[in-house]
Amino acid sequence: MKRVYCDNGATSYPKAPFVGETVLDYINNIGCNVNRGVYSTSFKAENTVYETRELICDLFNFKTAENVVFTQNITTSLNVVLKGLLREGDNVVVSSMEHNAVMRPLTSMKQRGVTITKVNGNILGEISIEDIENAISENTKAIVMTHASNVCGTVLPIRKIGELCKKYNKIFIVDSAQTAGVLDIDIKKDNIDILCFTGHKGLLGPQGIGGFLIKEELVERVSPLIEGGTGSLSELEVQPTYMPDKFESGTPNVPGIFGLNASLNYLLKTGLESIYNKEIDLTSRFIEKIMNIDEKLLIGKKDIVDRTAVVSLDFKDLDNGIVCHNLDKNYGISTRSGLHCAPSAHKTLNTFPRGTVRFSFGHFNSYEDIDYVIDSINKIYKTK
Ligand SMILES: Cc1ncc(COP(=O)(O)O)c(C=O)c1O
Structure with a gap:
């Protein structure tokens, strides 16, 4: 059949050509951890990890490779960002087209005194800019929005929403799960403060790798969700505050990052x-x-x-x-x-x-x- x-x-x-081969090559021929060992294969792996951050920067027109954080998927990225940023009394504006990767962390944060304002879309899944503007209040800290619906494919007007965020001085967080690797996303032009991505959909990479890009001005305002070994500042029992170590505790998915490297090269070339x-x-x-x-x-x-x-x-x-x-x-x-x-x-x-x-x-x-x-x-x- x-x-x-x-x-x-x-x-x-x-997946994109050479993703499988690249993952296998890493596992069979490199295989070591990153940011821990001082030997040549470790340096090679670290170079590829850094280069992958740079490729992510190229794709989204971002300048600071250190502020590209790797996680296991966009669900983790959204949890880290939302739980690390929002505090009691904060309001967050979302659309009614959000995935549970946005809605579930936000709903659980209601217990911590975070309020959610949901802007309803029409029957075509379209969200009106005027409705978003009307939903913004003094307490609104951030607007979190999917770039496109995972149910019906409707694209939300992120550039216009970004303009609103700039006008009202709100943080703009974008869920790019359904668009990264397909639609142009430009952190600067779209005025995005935090862009969350997942590697295994339109980015054509393997499962188990995702991340987020965060503007330098916001790094201090987001606390890490996970703390632990980073291979850096090992004399201290507190989490490093510099990037990307602040948000990257524990051994990363290096095979996944290698695979993502191959798929990003394919996307940028194509x-x-x-x-x-x-x-x-x-x-x-x-x-x-x-x-x-x-x-x-x-x-x-x-x-x-x-x-x-x-x-x-x-x-x-x-x-x-x-x-x-x-x-x-x-x-x-x-x-x-x-x-x-x-x-x-x-x-x-x-x-x-x-x-x-x-x-x-x-x-x-x-x-x-x-x-x-x-x-x-x-x-x-x-x-x-
Ligand atoms: C819009 C949207 N957000 C978030 C997710 C979650 O993606 P992941 O499972 O890679 O964390 C998905 C995937 O189903 C999605 O379509």
């Missing part, structure tokens, strides 16, 4: 414009053909303006979970059904609690894949 992977919103597959153009072209073909089957299937935006390659369908009188299972079992198509860790987004899109079947296309999908998926959906839908 043909196999078509359409779950790139969860994690990308396949260019995001070409990656985005290919993905949106595939998405456009998919949407057009779905509209021909039944336009009521499609949740959220019906066009390709301000959207990513994530498309949700609701099969209404069929069970979406069973459709997802059927697509895999009988057609070899991998999708994801349910609520996609984003109940608030589904409420906004009026698909809560039934959820949807999410098709998320990637850089390595083809027209042939799209046509095969459409054909399979047609068979399932027409024989219901």
Whole structure:
């Protein structure tokens, strides 16, 4: 049976060329820790780790490689940043399109006296700038927002939100899980203070590696969530305050960083414009053909303006979970059904609690894949 992977919103597959080889090469031929040993393989590994920070800087137009912190994924990054920054009495503004990686840490922080103001999106998952502006209050410390919905692909206007943050002197934290490696994100032009990323989706790297970029002015205001050995200042029993050691305790995922290095090199060489153009072209073909089957299937935006390659369908009188299972079992198509860790987004899109079947296309999908998926959906839908 043909196999078509359409779950790139969860994690990308396949990865960029040479990611697997690079990880394996590190494990088989280098293998040592970083920032601990004083021998040549350790220096080699440290150079690659530093170079990976620089590649992240190149991708997001950031200048300070030391302020690129590696974590295990964006969930960890968001937890570190939100729990380290917000204090009793602080208010934070979010959109209703957020993933639970934002909503769960914030919700638990209500017990510490943090308040959340949620700006509701419309049925297309769009958030109005005026509504965000109206939500900002004197106590608002930060605006935390996803760059694009992981449920319906709607892109949020981060540049305009960044301008608001500048105007009102608020901290702007962006969840780039669904856009990094596909859409242009420019820390400077978008006025982002803290950019959180995950390595295994659009960045086409391995799982278990993510991070965040933090502007120098904010480093002091965020306390570390995890403290421990850094291989530096070992005579002290307090955490170093300099970067990136402040936030990087314990042995890092060096194989993951090597893999990310390979994928970032691929992305920078290929260019995001070409990656985005290919993905949106595939998405456009998919949407057009779905509209021909039944336009009521499609949740959220019906066009390709301000959207990513994530498309949700609701099969209404069929069970979406069973459709997802059927697509895999009988057609070899991998999708994801349910609520996609984003109940608030589904409420906004009026698909809560039934959820949807999410098709998320990637850089390595083809027209042939799209046509095969459409054909399979047609068979399932027409024989219901
Ligand atoms: C918008 C968004 N934020 C956060 C996450 C969490 O990503 P990770 O599992 O890599 O921490 C995801 C992934 O599902 C996502 O789509």
